[in-house]
Amino acid sequence: xxxxxVDDLKTWFTIEKSWxxxxxxxxxxAVDGISFAIEEGEVLSVVGESGCGKSTVGRTLTKxxxxxxxxxxxxxxxxxxxxxxxxRPLRQQIQMIFQDPFASLNPRMTIEQTVSEPLKIHGLAQSxxxxxxxxxxxxxxxxxxxxxxxxxxxxxSGGQRQRIAIARVMILSPSLIIADEPVSALDVxxxxxxxxxxxxxxxxxxxxxxxxxxxxxxxxxxSDRVAVMYLGRIVEIGPKANIFNNPSHPYTQLLxxxxxxxxxxxxxxxxxxxxxxxxAANPPSGxxxxxxxxxxxxxxSQAAPELQVLESKHQxxxxxxxxxxxxxxx
Amino acid sequence: xxxxxxxxxxxxxxxxxSNLLLPFRGRIxxxxxxxxxxLMAFFAIFAPWITPxxxxxxEPVARLTEPGATxxxxxxxxxxxxxxxxIYGARMALLIGLGTVFVSLTVGGFIGMVSAYFTRxxxxxxxxxDVLMAFPALLLALVLMTLxxxxxxxxxxxxxxxxxxxxxxxxxxxxxxxxxEVFVDAAICSGVGHTSILLRHILPNLISPLLVQASFIFAxxxxxxxxxxxxxxxxxxxxxxxxxxxxxxRIYVTRASWLLIYPGLLIILSVFSMNLVGDAxxxxxxxxxxxxxxxx
Amino acid sequence: xxxxNLSISVGNNPIVRNVSFSIEAGKTLGIVGESGCGKSLTSLAIxxxxxxxxxxxxxxxxxxxxxxxxxxxxxERRALLGSRMAMIFQEPMTSLNPVYRIGxxxxxxILQHEPVGRTAAMQRAADLLRRVRIPDPESRxxxxxxxxxxxxxxxxxxxxxxxxxxVLLIADEPTTALDVTVQAQxxxxxxxxxxxxxxxxxxxxxxxxxxxxxCHSVAVMYRGQIVEACxxxxxxxxPLHPYTGGLIVSIPDAxxxxxxxxxxxxxxxxIDERISGxxxxxxxxxxxxxCSTQAPQTIQRADHLYQCHYxxxxxx
Numbered sequence: 001x002x003x004x005x006v007d008d009l010k011t012w013f014t015i016e017k018s019w020x021x022x023x024x025x026x027x028x029x030a031v032d033g034i035s036f037a038i039e040e041g042e043v044l045s046v047v048g049e050s051g052c053g054k055s056t057v058g059r060t061l062t063k064x065x066x067x068x069x070x071x072x073x074x075x076x077x078x079x080x081x082x083x084x085x086x087x088r089p090l091r092q093q094i095q096m097i098f099q100d101p102f103a104s105l106n107p108r109m110t111i112e113q114t115v116s117e118p119l120k121i122h123g124l125a126q127s128x129x130x131x132x133x134x135x136x137x138x139x140x141x142x143x144x145x146x147x148x149x150x151x152x153x154x155x156x157s158g159g160q161r162q163r164i165a166i167a168r169v170m171i172l173s174p175s176l177i178i179a180d181e182p183v184s185a186l187d188v189x190x191x192x193x194x195x196x197x198x199x200x201x202x203x204x205x206x207x208x209x210x211x212x213x214x215x216x217x218x219x220x221x222x223s224d225r226v227a228v229m230y231l232g233r234i235v236e237i238g239p240k241a242n243i244f245n246n247p248s249h250p251y252t253q254l255l256x257x258x259x260x261x262x263x264x265x266x267x268x269x270x271x272x273x274x275x276x277x278x279x280a281a282n283p284p285s286g287x288x289x290x291x292x293x294x295x296x297x298x299x300x301s302q303a304a305p306e307l308q309v310l311e312s313k314h315q316x317x318x319x320x321x322x323x324x325x326x327x328x329x330x
Numbered sequence: 331x332x333x334x335x336x337x338x339x340x341x342x343x344x345x346x347x348s349n350l351l352l353p354f355r356g357r358i359x360x361x362x363x364x365x366x367x368x369l370m371a372f373f374a375i376f377a378p379w380i381t382p383x384x385x386x387x388x389e390p391v392a393r394l395t396e397p398g399a400t401x402x403x404x405x406x407x408x409x410x411x412x413x414x415x416x417i418y419g420a421r422m423a424l425l426i427g428l429g430t431v432f433v434s435l436t437v438g439g440f441i442g443m444v445s446a447y448f449t450r451x452x453x454x455x456x457x458x459x460d461v462l463m464a465f466p467a468l469l470l471a472l473v474l475m476t477l478x479x480x481x482x483x484x485x486x487x488x489x490x491x492x493x494x495x496x497x498x499x500x501x502x503x504x505x506x507x508x509x510x511e512v513f514v515d516a517a518i519c520s521g522v523g524h525t526s527i528l529l530r531h532i533l534p535n536l537i538s539p540l541l542v543q544a545s546f547i548f549a550x551x552x553x554x555x556x557x558x559x560x561x562x563x564x565x566x567x568x569x570x571x572x573x574x575x576x577x578x579x580r581i582y583v584t585r586a587s588w589l590l591i592y593p594g595l596l597i598i599l600s601v602f603s604m605n606l607v608g609d610a611x612x613x614x615x616x617x618x619x620x621x622x623x624x625x626x
Numbered sequence: 627x628x629x630x631n632l633s634i635s636v637g638n639n640p641i642v643r644n645v646s647f648s649i650e651a652g653k654t655l656g657i658v659g660e661s662g663c664g665k666s667l668t669s670l671a672i673x674x675x676x677x678x679x680x681x682x683x684x685x686x687x688x689x690x691x692x693x694x695x696x697x698x699x700x701x702e703r704r705a706l707l708g709s710r711m712a713m714i715f716q717e718p719m720t721s722l723n724p725v726y727r728i729g730x731x732x733x734x735x736i737l738q739h740e741p742v743g744r745t746a747a748m749q750r751a752a753d754l755l756r757r758v759r760i761p762d763p764e765s766r767x768x769x770x771x772x773x774x775x776x777x778x779x780x781x782x783x784x785x786x787x788x789x790x791x792x793v794l795l796i797a798d799e800p801t802t803a804l805d806v807t808v809q810a811q812x813x814x815x816x817x818x819x820x821x822x823x824x825x826x827x828x829x830x831x832x833x834x835x836x837x838x839x840x841c842h843s844v845a846v847m848y849r850g851q852i853v854e855a856c857x858x859x860x861x862x863x864x865p866l867h868p869y870t871g872g873l874i875v876s877i878p879d880a881x882x883x884x885x886x887x888x889x890x891x892x893x894x895x896x897i898d899e900r901i902s903g904x905x906x907x908x909x910x911x912x913x914x915x916x917c918s919t920q921a922p923q924t925i926q927r928a929d930h931l932y933q934c935h936y937x938x939x940x941x942x
Contacts, residue, residue, distance in 0.1 A: 091521040104512040192877075263862070
């Protein structure tokens with residue numbers, strides 16, 4: 001069953017107010033018309049480079065940023081148009097994990113206070129006698145000793161803090177978790193632990209997840225489906241197997257080929273990469289990727305391609321899809 | 331140690347105390363300043379037991395006595411004991427300082443926090459603060475003082491209002507920064523309401539900078555009060571404050587210079603000490619050094 | 627350049643212990659490790675950038691072109707380092723002065739090393755930008771740092787580093803702040819420049835993929851010590867130290883389907899933590915009793931150096 005349905009979501013930021021009355025303000029289209037859906041218990045990853053708007057998608061869906069247009073509904077209930085007060089009870093269902101575990105925990109609150117706060121707010125438990133066992137249980141689930149409850153965040157390492165942040169989210173038993181680069185601030189050995197933990201908790205609880213990441217390795221491990229974003233739009237979306245085995249947008253291919261590989265056998269031949277991502281404040285005309293695309297034609301600079309279905313559930317936004325061969329590593 | 335954390339409130343009391351004293355480690359001047367302030371507070375609190383004379387007792391025979399064994403700091407033109415008056419003056423200084431800090435931190439803190447958090451209210455409130463800040467502090471205090479009767483409480487309120495504006499400005503900036511912190515976003519996502527975010531999540535993180543700010547306000551309040559007293563607009567003349575003592579005895583400057591030297595020195599010493607303490611506390615707040623080493 | 631038994635302390639706290647490695651011209655040495663392992667500190671120490679801090683070099687020699695640069699005076703070392711060695715950092719924005727144009731900053735570097743006029747220096751600055759593949763270098767010279775993208779700024783930093791024609795370039799996490807497509811470009815650029823000029827490169831990174839793709843030899847650091855060092859091919863084919871082995875398998879791979887990662891348990895030790903015996907033993911799956919009491923010595927097997935009582939078998 002569809003849990004989250006996002007339709008034509010737009011989040012624009014005004015970066016320069018116009019002085020002249022009537023003239024248009026300068027806007028940055030961080031998210032410019034994206035649609036996707038997440039099934040119950042499914043993990044959808046959003047990948048892309050910095051500035052592609054992937055984090056803004058997450059922040060808009062938790063109403064940390066105001067949407068400019070479009071709709072989003074959770075279990076059929078539209079929530080983008082709700083006021084903050086109306087939305088508050090729904091926050092129990094949509095929870096968020098942030099990238100930087102050093103910034104996401106209040107330095108002046110003990111672990112117990114941090115984890116118990118959401119419980120109290122949503123009226124799931126009130127007295128300390130009720131709350132303590134719940135927290136202790138949750139802390140051991142995320143791999144922490146429940147006795148650390150009285151400590152402050154600065155006494156913990158990055159990996160441990162991220163576990164605490166996960167505990168704060170999981171204790172509400174949400175139906176959707178938005179995880180914004182939850183492991184990219186962590187050391188490699190710790191990243192693996194936290195990923196395993198997230199994966200385990202996800203499959204045990206059946207919570208759906210919107211996993212935002214720039215790391216395709218991480219994405220391949222955790223997701224069921226993948227959406228690739230470039231300058232505010234989804235350029236390719238589909239089941240994990242399709243994206244990784246048959247990447248069909250030139251940008252997806254470029255991303256995959258750019259990953260430094262340990263195993264020389266898997267290394268892609270040197271790709272001729274053209275330029276750097278344009279700024280979303282000043283996007284190129286037509287297909288935003290065309291200035292960097294080796295297959296770009298005149299059409300690409302004129303018209304923005306729409307997502308077209310390639311196979312069941314695999315969609316690509318490219319004018320020339322299927323008309324070029326990807327050079328695969330020998 | 332290079333890798334210590336910035337002072338963070340601990341559950342254990344001992345840790346808390348050592349953290350409070352941390353800024354003074356290795357800073358001789360600031361430590362002397364702190365010691366002086368503690369001494370001053372001690373004198374202020376126990377003034378009735380320490381002073382050899384009643385500060386208001388007039389003794390015409392002994393008027394304008396030079397400092398000596400009977401009167402350490404001499405006497406004034408009414409024969410009142412300057413030493414006793416100085417100690418009672420410390421009491422006034424402490425009262426004015428703490429009172430001003432209380433008024434400016436609560437009112438200014440409230441204005442600053444609310445303005446920064448609710449930007450629409452803030453755009454109005456902060457403009458009022460800006461207008462008030464356009465006046466020189468002393469001028470503003472003078473104007474306000476003329477509207478009120480001379481009394482201790484009114485002096486505190488007036489000086490408090492003057493420093494309310496600075497406090498509001500500073501807090502406005504700090505809250506603007508803090509409300510964009512990720513942990514505030516995280517709290518919003520947990521469903522925490524506005525009041526709770528301000529009081530439980532933002533305010534506790536402002537306590538150390540507020541303490542630092544308080545120390546500077548304390549110092550400036552001394553100067554401001556002394557200036558008002560000197561101009562005859564501060565505390566009622568019968569109250570022994572350092573400013574009043576200066577004001578009353580300024581015509582005797584050639585005949586009895588001790589009348590000006592002692593209270594003057596006391597004002598300078600306490601303001602200077604408070605500034606030194608404030609500087610030390612502010613330096614310990616600054617996380618630059620910690621950030622440097624964290625990148626290793 | 628040859629680094630022998632370098633040790634660094636902060637206060638009385640040893641952070642880096644007995645680190646030795648050497649680097650030849652035209653080769654790239656990778657130093658890999660997690661946060662707090664001392665990899666950046668080591669490079670800063672070599673560059674003499676730790677003067678006036680609480681960080682002290684307690685022992686060791688850094689031999690560069692025949693002289694021990696730790697023995698010569700600070701000013702001599704500055705002169706030597708300025709002209710023969712250069713360094714680039716993770717965040718190029720903080721290394722560039724935001725109020726000066728790119729061109730002026732490069733020219734300033736050139737004028738420090740060469741007795742040329744301003745116009746000639748400006749010409750050389752444009753050449754340098756061309757060498758780091760910045761399109762339209764003449765107009766880019768007039769840009770301010772904030773007008774450039776992250777990748778462009780890192781290219782400018784590399785251009786500044788090249789201004790002195792260094793024989794050794796130390797790159798401290800040069801691509802960590804960059805996107806993966808831009809990272810690939812910068813790594814390619816470094817490779818090309820190295821081949822062109824024949825300089826040696828020390829590449830410090832936490833990313834094994836970056837190291838594997840660019841370095842000839844690798845030193846793996848853990849808690850201030852080099853726990854394993856050998857050629858890149860050897861390291862990834864036959865890691866001997868359990869930490870290296872653990873790191874390699876804990877990276878999620880975009881090219882294969884895995885359900886669970888083999889994570890190294892425990893946490894990365896902080897620099898002020900003291901661990902008896904082998905620093906890795908609390909997290910090691912091969913650890914036996916003596917690992918917690920006895921620190922392993924550096925053992926050499928062919929060209930492969932490692933510090934472990936119970937190395938992984940070459941086959942696994």
